[in-house]
Amino acid sequence: MDSYTHPYTFSQRAQQLTSSTIREILKVTERPEIISFAGGLPAPKGFPIDVMQAAFNYVLENKGETALQYGPTEGYAPLRAWVAEDLKRVGADVSPDEVLIVSGSQQALDMLGKLFIDPGSKVLVEAPSYLGALQSFSLFEPKYVAVPTDEGGLVPEGLTDECTAGARFIYVLPNFQNPTGLTLDLARRKALVERCAAAQVPIIEDDPYGDLRYAGVALPGLLGLGRAAGATVIRLGTFSKVLAPGLRLGYIVAPKPIIAKLVQIKQATDLHTASLTQMAVYETVKDGFLTTHMPMVRELYKEQCGYMLEAMDQHFPATVSWTRPEGGMFIWVTLPAHIDGSKLLARAIEQNVAFVPGAPFFAGAHPQTNTMRLSFVTVSEAKIREGIAILGKLIKES
């Protein structure tokens, strides 16, 4: 303790926060000699820097006073309207006042935790699921229940009456899931929304990667399917993967009574999302920029994914299995049962290779410790091949 403090008392939730061993280990991934498959960072090559610069200039030159002033908690009206229109692409028909702009998807998760979770509330999650969502929700002390999954992702038949009874919501990433890279097929999507409608369990559809599809056929989102089936669907979207994550800009789509509550929560959380950022992003996307920009980004991710899959085919032993994503940023690896992902990480780091072990992604389920998540996005082809070769050798020696 510093000399200038005295004892103080943290909340229960803050006391439960512990510094994770994995986070400590992964701090070394910042060293330049490390080949890191651990990150969740988009490729900077995909950032349209010039276009964004022009947009910031336009806004500051023409609408500077509005862009630098406090703005409405709901968000910049033209951007809300753009999002509503854009959602037609995933088969949803929503109105602009069903859209709330937030400071990145992570903030949406925090706000939804505030909205739905009391201590002990049942929350349904995929196992494994996105670690950042689990961190956000956990601050509100839910009781997680894992929905059964298989090699096709979430199994809708697993949503039994016992499983869904009293659940505040189910949290699902239908496209190129983090961490598995798996995509829910159309039949499962339909079965999922129908079961949730019948069981009256709201669905939180988190879709940060949907626009990063580089193989297969695009599928309708849970929002449109769910509304048709009478389910309550809350959809989260972000500009992090289509423009740039450093902007911290995302949105929530929900029925109006839910948006109304979320607006009150957002006001207490950060008043509103930066006006300048919202206006500059609107200027960037309003005339269809993403339809020309995204094919380039998709091609980049497809290549990177291909390099890693090729290297894995070459270097990983037959006792290892992994997903083959149709989009997104991650490959999920299942090791032989006797290999613990976090122990493998410790040895890999000695050889300057890093990844995220799979266990922390499991909530409400027995963690599968023989798993790991690999990101292929920001590493060069040569380093991907070198890093995967090292991992293959370590696995064979284990």
Added chain:
Amino acid sequence: MDSYTHPYTFSQRAQQLTSSTIREILKVTERPEIISFAGGLPAPKGFPIDVMQAAFNYVLENKGETALQYGPTEGYAPLRAWVAEDLKRVGADVSPDEVLIVSGSQQALDMLGKLFIDPGSKVLVEAPSYLGALQSFSLFEPKYVAVPTDEGGLVPEGLTDECTAGARFIYVLPNFQNPTGLTLDLARRKALVERCAAAQVPIIEDDPYGDLRYAGVALPGLLGLGRAAGATVIRLGTFSKVLAPGLRLGYIVAPKPIIAKLVQIKQATDLHTASLTQMAVYETVKDGFLTTHMPMVRELYKEQCGYMLEAMDQHFPATVSWTRPEGGMFIWVTLPAHIDGSKLLARAIEQNVAFVPGAPFFAGAHPQTNTMRLSFVTVSEAKIREGIAILGKLIKES
């Protein structure tokens, strides 16, 4: 309920959120014919648009990939160092790793609620206090206890053993308080930090307006005084009033063990604050821009405040009293005991004048309903005189 939803269950905290009558009434203040003294908006004339535009251009041209990528949760290191150095002006000696960058001060309040408040935790507040802080803290269901105040603001002698026992923290705005405009004098500041050190109650010092002093002599902040006295002080600062609020940029200064927990909370709350914004603000302020910019802003606020005080002297009856702020944005008015601020508001709106009635600013105390908060910042001189004349007439008729 829309056709595409079924019943769902909100958390206790969300159920307790009610749409305030005042907020509904104040929606009319957006009509152009309304003379609004209700806002808390800084004057757009004070926004350095050209300078900010140059900064955004510099960052995007020279450091675009970093500015658009995910960044560290703690914030942009050069900006943290700038804040630490800048705090010498208020008599505090802090290191950059005691600074955490946040997405506006409102987010700091949310994070401190998460850090310190369990349901039923005792929290000490001035009565009246900043409404936005009460909204943030309330989501975590504290029990508010009001510290006695008088015409000099918070009365340190009111911090008795009974008052401080078990309190998680005390929340104080020492400079040009919102809503009263009052400033704690040096003797009270010293007595406050000494009592809090002895009682082991952390102090949250919120100082959004400190740089807006246009009369009197600057006083050392609670951070420096408190550290010297052995108190735990957490200081909140913002760029909203010295640059522009639409950026949503602020910071928390605290002892390292508290920063460490807040970093974990920030990660779950929104990962980090926008990299581009942090870098552009750093470029704007790093070479002393604020020392030339702030005198112009202060002069503007001083003039505006003067117009309102003059008009009040002219039009308000002797039965009304009000504060004479040395800085900031607000004047606090105490009406004759029989006049209810919210009833006066209803009549004022019929004559196209708006303000915020005082009662909602009181937590943990019997609200003084015969009060109102006036902001003089964004209204023209002529409209200030016209609006105050109307209020004076209404008060005399009441």
